Amino acid sequence: MTLFLLASGRIASAQDKWELEMRGEIGIPHGYVQVRENEIQGTHLDLRHDLGIETSESFGLEVVRRLRSGSDLRLSVDALLLYGSATLPGDVFFNGATLQGGTRLVTHPFFLRVNALYERTLAHLAGGGSVAAGVGFSYVLLDFRLQGSLAATTRGNETSEDFLTQELPVPLLTLRIELPIGGALSLTSVVTGGWLPSVNSLRSEGGVVRISQGHADISIGMRRRLGAKLRLDATIQGSYFTQHEVSREDDNDIRLRSVGVGLALGTCF
Numbered sequence: 001m002t003l004f005l006l007a008s009g010r011i012a013s014a015q016d017k018w019e020l021e022m023r024g025e026i027g028i029p030h031g032y033v034q035v036r037e038n039e040i041q042g043t044h045l046d047l048r049h050d051l052g053i054e055t056s057e058s059f060g061l062e063v064v065r066r067l068r069s070g071s072d073l074r075l076s077v078d079a080l081l082l083y084g085s086a087t088l089p090g091d092v093f094f095n096g097a098t099l100q101g102g103t104r105l106v107t108h109p110f111f112l113r114v115n116a117l118y119e120r121t122l123a124h125l126a127g128g129g130s131v132a133a134g135v136g137f138s139y140v141l142l143d144f145r146l147q148g149s150l151a152a153t154t155r156g157n158e159t160s161e162d163f164l165t166q167e168l169p170v171p172l173l174t175l176r177i178e179l180p181i182g183g184a185l186s187l188t189s190v191v192t193g194g195w196l197p198s199v200n201s202l203r204s205e206g207g208v209v210r211i212s213q214g215h216a217d218i219s220i221g222m223r224r225r226l227g228a229k230l231r232l233d234a235t236i237q238g239s240y241f242t243q244h245e246v247s248r249e250d251d252n253d254i255r256l257r258s259v260g261v262g263l264a265l266g267t268c269f
Contacts, residue, residue, distance in 0.1 A: 016268040019064035025237060027260020029056040029082065033144055035161045036251035037096030038206070045092065047256070051107045053084030056258050071120040074134070080111040082256075094146055096156030105148035112141040115192075117174055127180035134176070137169040138194055138215055142243070144254065161252055166201040166209045166245050170194045184225040188233060192217045198244075206249020216240040219262070233264040 033051075035042040047053040060078035067073065083106075090101035099105060119134030142163040150157060172194035179187045198212040221235030238259050245252045 017066050019062075019066070019266060019268045021060075021062040021064075021264050021266040023060045023062070023233075023262060023264035025056075025058045025235075025260050025262035027056045027058075027237070027239070027258035029053055029256060029258040031254070031256040033254045034252070035095045035144070037156060038249055040093055040096050040155065042094055042251070043092045045094070047082070047084070050086060050092075051084045051105065052086035053082050053107060056260065057081040058262075069120070071118065072132075072134075074115070074117040074119060074136070076115045078113045078115075080113070082111060083108050088148070091151055092148075095158050095161050097159050098151040098154035098156075099146065099159065100149045100151040103149040105146060108145050108147065110141065110143040110145065114139045114141075115172065117172065119174065119176065125179060129179045129186065130177070132176045134172075134174040136172045136174070138172050139169050140164070140167055140213070140241075140243070142167075142254070163243055163245065163252060163254065166203050166205075166211050168196060168199070168201055168211060168213070170196045170213050170215060172215065178223070186223040186225075187221075188223050188235070189220045190218070198246075201245070205247050207247045209245055209247040209250065211243070211245050213243045214240070221262075229267050229269070231266045233262075233266070235262045235264070236260075237262055 029047055031047045032044055034044045045051055058078055058080045060076060062074060062076035065073040085104060085106045088099060088101045088103060088105050092099040115136060115138050117134045117136030119132045121130050121132045123131045143160060144163065145160040147159065172192055174192040177189045181187055193216045196213045198210050201209045201211040203209045217239045219235040219237045221233050224232045226232055241256045243254050
């Protein structure tokens with residue numbers, strides 16, 4: 001949902017060709033998931049109130065290849081943890097299965113996002129700051145998994161939905177700013193967003209599957225340089241993610257937004 005990009009401006013010297021960043025975030029999530037199977041309409045499940053997902057955690061790794069032209073190639077992978085549990089007040093319908101009311105339901109989705117970006121510096125600011133913009137794409141691997149007791153009246157027994165089956169690359173734009181404020185400290189900000197309107201996914205599941213998807217991430221933070229090769233970032237972040245798939249057989253919808261704090265440790269070589 002990070003959820004999830006942390007600022008990672010340039011700290012390398014002219015001879016350094018690579019940057020590496022490890023990052024983590026904890027946030028407060030909001031949103032819902034709803035999965036239909038044929039004529040069985042899925043229950044609208046609020047992530048916090050219905051599924052007991054109180055926090056989100058994400059862990060990421062980013063590799064940057066610096067180019068001679070003053071531009072960068074960035075590849076990042078972020079894993080989002082949205083685990084929770086709750087007692088169902090009544091029966092719940094998910095992907096054609098009926099989960100028994102009054103029993104315990106555990107949520108443990110697989111959520112991985114890969115971003116690939118080309119960035120170029122637009123302006124150099126006083127004191128070593130910079131403004132950069134980029135273009136690229138995002139690819140999300142999402143399998144939303146529930147684990148609970150099936151009702152005796154259930155017509156199906158599958159309690160997960162692999163959104164990743166219909167996934168397409170989503171175009172992204174990004175803007176990155178670093179503003180030195182004195183000594184080894186800088187203010188940083190990264191804004192990244194992308195949108196895929198309703199399009200044919202080129203897959204078929206009970207007919208043509210159409211998919212729409214959107215991303216938005218913003219981070220504002222403080223950077224502390226720990227020497228010539230290391231830096232530490234502390235950020236406040238907001239994230240938004242939505243994905244909707246529709247066919248004659250399915251109508252699957254997920255929306256996630258979160259606000260959190262993060263830390264990132266970067267190095268260059």
